[in-house]
Amino acid sequence: xxxxxxxxxxxxxxxxxxxxxxxxxxxxxxxxxxxxxxxxxxxxxxxxxxxxxxxxxxxxxxxxxxxxxxxxxxxxxxxxxxxxxxxxxxxxxxxxxxxxxxxxxxxxxxxxxxxxxxxxxxxxxxxxxxxxxxxxxxxxxxxxxxxxxxxxxxxxxxxxxxxxxxxxxxxxxxx
Amino acid sequence: xxxxxxxxxxxxxxxxxxxxxxxxxxxxxxxxxxxxxxxxxxxxxxxxxxxxxxxxxxxxxxxxxxxxxxxxxxxxxxxxxxxxxxxxxxxxxxxxxxxxxxxxxxxxxxxxxxxxxxxxxxxxxxxxxxxxxxxxxxxxxxxxxxxxxxxxxxxxxxxxxxxxxxxxxxxxxxxxxxxxxxxxxxxxxxxxxxxxxxxxxxxxxxxxxxxxxxxxxxxxxxxxxxxxxxxxxxxxxxxxxxxxxxxxxxxxxxxxxxxxxxxxxxxxxxxxxxxxxxxxxxxxxxxxxxxxxxxxxxxxxxxxxxxxxxxxxxxxxxxxxxxxxxxxxxxxxxxxxxxxxxxxxxxxxxxxxxxxxxxxxxxxxxxxxxxxxxxxxxxxxxxxxxxxxxxxx
Ligand code: SF4
Numbered sequence: 001x002x003x004x005x006x007x008x009x010x011x012x013x014x015x016x017x018x019x020x021x022x023x024x025x026x027x028x029x030x031x032x033x034x035x036x037x038x039x040x041x042x043x044x045x046x047x048x049x050x051x052x053x054x055x056x057x058x059x060x061x062x063x064x065x066x067x068x069x070x071x072x073x074x075x076x077x078x079x080x081x082x083x084x085x086x087x088x089x090x091x092x093x094x095x096x097x098x099x100x101x102x103x104x105x106x107x108x109x110x111x112x113x114x115x116x117x118x119x120x121x122x123x124x125x126x127x128x129x130x131x132x133x134x135x136x137x138x139x140x141x142x143x144x145x146x147x148x149x150x151x152x153x154x155x156x157x158x159x160x161x162x163x164x165x166x167x168x169x170x171x172x173x174x175x
Numbered sequence: 176x177x178x179x180x181x182x183x184x185x186x187x188x189x190x191x192x193x194x195x196x197x198x199x200x201x202x203x204x205x206x207x208x209x210x211x212x213x214x215x216x217x218x219x220x221x222x223x224x225x226x227x228x229x230x231x232x233x234x235x236x237x238x239x240x241x242x243x244x245x246x247x248x249x250x251x252x253x254x255x256x257x258x259x260x261x262x263x264x265x266x267x268x269x270x271x272x273x274x275x276x277x278x279x280x281x282x283x284x285x286x287x288x289x290x291x292x293x294x295x296x297x298x299x300x301x302x303x304x305x306x307x308x309x310x311x312x313x314x315x316x317x318x319x320x321x322x323x324x325x326x327x328x329x330x331x332x333x334x335x336x337x338x339x340x341x342x343x344x345x346x347x348x349x350x351x352x353x354x355x356x357x358x359x360x361x362x363x364x365x366x367x368x369x370x371x372x373x374x375x376x377x378x379x380x381x382x383x384x385x386x387x388x389x390x391x392x393x394x395x396x397x398x399x400x401x402x403x404x405x406x407x408x409x410x411x412x413x414x415x416x417x418x419x420x421x422x423x424x425x426x427x428x429x430x431x432x433x434x435x436x437x438x439x440x441x442x443x444x445x446x447x448x449x450x451x452x453x454x455x456x457x458x459x460x461x462x463x464x465x466x467x468x469x470x471x472x473x474x475x476x477x478x479x480x481x482x483x484x485x486x487x488x489x490x491x492x493x494x495x496x497x498x499x500x501x502x503x504x505x506x507x508x509x510x511x512x513x514x515x516x517x518x519x520x521x522x523x524x525x526x527x528x529x530x531x532x533x534x535x536x537x538x539x540x541x542x543x544x545x546x547x548x549x550x551x552x553x554x555x556x557x558x559x560x561x562x563x564x565x566x567x568x
Contacts (some may be wrong), residue, residue, distance in 0.1 A: 027192050029215035032531050033240025033321040035191060036284065040310075043303040057188020073558075074214050075185070075193055082186055104237045108218045109554040110536075129240065130323050 014150050017063055018143060020052035024062035024086070028079050028115070030069020033129040034095045038066060046132040048139060059085040064142055067119075070098040070105050071112040083119045089155070091146065093138050094121045097128040104128070122155075178206055181516070185214045191288075192530040196519075203515050208508045210443050219496055221551050227489040228254060228328050228463070236322050238496065239532045244270075244277045244470030246481075246496075247326040252407060253483045254328050254491075264409070264451045266330040271409040272343075272446045273316065276437040279350070280309040281475035282432045282439075285358065285527045289429065290518040298360065305353045312343045316525050330456025340447050345472055347444055354436045358521040361429050371426035375510045375522035378423060387506040388499050389477020390435065390528050392417045392536050396425035401473040408535065413551040425525040460487050474499055478529050498532040523558035 027035055039164035041048045056062050059082045071079055083090065095116040097103030105111045115121050122145055124144055149155055178201050185193040193214035197355050199207040219238055223231050236243040248270055255262060283306040290298035310320050316339055317323035317332075325331050361367055376481040377387070382395040392399060400417040402410045418434030420427040470481045477499030486492040503526040511522055 026186060027215075029193060029217065030531065031237045031243075032192065032529060033237075033243070039306070039322065040303065044300055045304060045307045059186075069215075072215055072217060072218070073214065078185055078193075078214075086218060105217055105222070105233050106472075107221075107555075108222050109551070109558045110216050110218045128237075131320060155476040 001070075014096035018146055019152075020054065021063045021139075021143060021146070022054045022056045022061055023064040023066055023139075024056050024059050024082075026059075026065060026067050026079060026082055028067055028069050028075040029072035029096070029111075034098070037129045038068065038095070038135060041132045041135050045071075046136060049141065051136075051139065053139065054172055060087065063088050063146075064091045064093060064139070066093045067093060067099055067115050067121075068095045070102040071115055071118055073110050073112065076118050076175075077114055079115075079118050080133055089146075089149065091098060091122045091142050092119055093123045093125060093142055095125050095135070096128075100124050133145075142147055177201075180459060183519075185211075186278075192528075194528075196529050198511075198516065198519065200516055203517075205514050205516060205519070208511050210504060210508065212504070212530060213534040215531045215534060218536070218554065220496060220535075221554060223286055223494050224491055228461070231329055231491070232326060233322075233324065238322065238504055239498070241529055242277065242474045242476065242479070243322045244273050244325065245472055245479050247307065247324075248274060248408075249470045249472035249474075249479055249481045250483070250494075251326045251328050252472070253481055254463055254485070255459070256327075256470070257466040257468055257483070257485055258460055260457065260459050262330050263454050263457060265334075265453045266455045267409045268446050268450045269316075269328065269331045269335060269455060270450050271413070272335075272443055272450075273313070273323055274408065275314055275442045276309055276313050276316075277323075278475045279436055279439045279443075280306050280313070281527075282436050285432060285475075285524075286429070287423075288527075289365070289521065291368065292524045295364075295366050298357075298367075298436045301325060302357070305350060307344050312346055315339050315342060327456065328496075329459030330454070332456075334455045335450065340450070344444065344447055347440055351437075351440050354433065354440065357436075358433050361433060363424070367429075368426070371429060371519060373424075374425045374518055375477055375507075375514070375525055376424045379510065380422075382506065385506040385509060386502050387526075388502045390428050390431045391475070391477065391503050391506060393417070395416070395423040396421045401471050401478050403523050405471055406419075406480050407472065409446060410442075411446065412449075413442050415442050416443075425521055428525050449498045462487065462493075478500065478531060490554050496532065498529070500529050503532045503535070505527070513518050 025038060040046060051132065065083060065086055094100060099115045102111050102113055111117060122141045123138050125134050127134050178199050180200040183196040183198065185195050195211035197207055197209040219234060224233060226234060235246045238246045252386050283302045287299040287302035313323060314320050316335060317325050318524050341354055366430040377395050379396045382392045382397055396419060397420050398417060403417050415438050415493045418431050418438060465485060465487050467484045470483060472479045481497055482495040484493040485493055507526055509525055
């Protein structure tokens with residue numbers, strides 16, 4: 001699909017967003033390990049800032065939201081609110097085993113099963129906690145997604161692709 | 176001036192973890208502090224009762240990501256005492272080495288965060304760079320950077336090979352030199368002296384009244400350290416000193432932590448050089464007899480207590496975790512009174528707060544007004560009912 005025609009200012013904004021995405025961290029009740037690994041990423045050894053990334057406190061300035069940990073019930077509505085404050089197009093990275101399925105805390109009475117239950121997630125980083133290398137990998141994947149989404153003019157193409165893959169499989173399985 | 180309430184959190188640029196402060200201020204002066212710590216409540220204590228001794232350890236490690244080894248060690252130490260098994264000396268030494276490396280990484284991390292709170296970001300970067308050396312050592316020994324997963328009931332999971340020992344020993348001189356440099360910096364950097372000296376003062380009596388523990392207490396002259404007063408692991412064999420200070424302010428706490436860094440380096444070196452030969456684990460029984468134990472441990476932030484009750488099965492009947500941060504919050508709330516609003520971050524950071532482990536649940540007004548025990552399944556059921564009420568899946 002060809003890139004939709006965009007005005008110059010929009011193209012400039014897109015370029016800037018890819019060159020320097022700002023991230024905000026949201027601790028939704030993590031065990032802290034994911035948080036310290038992200039901070040370790042910002043530090044001289046791994047230095048994620050070489051991708052132009054800047055950690056920002058306010059969600060209103062951010063492009064990418066990194067959710068660390070499983071979502072506790074009390075944090076769920078706060079997470080939703082923070083996510084709503086991020087300007088479009090917003091991207092979400094869910095950290096670790098907890099982000100995908102609550103990890104070691106699966107089934108506990110004050111924990112949501114997935115981050116996906118509260119907000120849509122674009123990239124998952126694997127590990128418990130993910131090593132800084134994996135966090136960097138997740139961020140780079142997210143930047144590539146950003147680029148592709150701009151070519152396709154939105155995020156819908158990914159859902160379409162998932163449907164294209166899933167539907168024949170489901171038909172085969174008779175679901 | 177009338178009093179104003181300043182709400183901070185649960186999501187706030189200055190906070191690393193979800194917590195809610197309500198600061199009641201009169202102009203620039205703080206009148207009172209109200210805290211809500213319950214945002215990361217997960218229900219670990221209840222879940223730990225559902226899992227056997229093998230499966231409970233990964234869960235207990237994840238109580239806190241910074242002192243993960245502390246939580247698993249204090250638990251296996253208690254269970255081993257109930258089972259009356261003696262683990263091999265080599266395993267004791269390995270546990271000690273990991274524990275002290277963990278203390279080093281935690282204190283370096285804290286020093287960086289404290290420096291960041293006063294706007295001294297150079298030191299923040301330096302300490303975190305040096306911390307990577309400790310992380311490398313931990314990763315070499317255990318395979319993980321943060322949750323080491325070293326402990327199991329009856330010993331440790333993996334042995335140390337000679338090349339791991341020598342690689343760890345090689346890193347120590349550089350770390351030692353850096354720690355000396357930090358000692359000098361704390362004593363002659365104006366930036367740090369101005370923001371640390373006289374801030375958040377606690378007298379010895381106040382510390383004892385409010386029950387503060389760890390470096391917070393030792394900085395006010397309370398000479399108490401579980402490692403010396405109730406020795407466990409290999410601490411009885413190792414020559415080391417308890418670091419105390421008499422300043423009682425943030426400066427004192429910094430000095431204590433840097434002093435402990437020196438001690439930790441020495442303990443690690445001694446243990447690595449004198450590690451006894453032999454097996455690293457024994458076959459422990461799968462079942463613990465009836466028993467109750469109060470297991471104590473000196474975590475980087477202070478005294479950590481696990482109360483464990485077993486009932487002759489392979490699960491605990493009750494586990495209660497008292498973490499050092501929980502003990503330290505009262506002292507923070509008290510020493511903030513009458514201080515400047517701008518000193519909140521550094522005073523709060525001075526106890527090295529770690530919030531993922533501090534929240535507990537209390538049910539008041541149980542049906543019938545009688546005290547009783549609520550089972551894990553019942554709590555799950557209540558959760559499902561409340562989920563339906565909120566329209567969640
Ligand atoms: S994924 Fe692992 S390290 Fe990260 S918050 Fe969950 S338990 Fe902690």
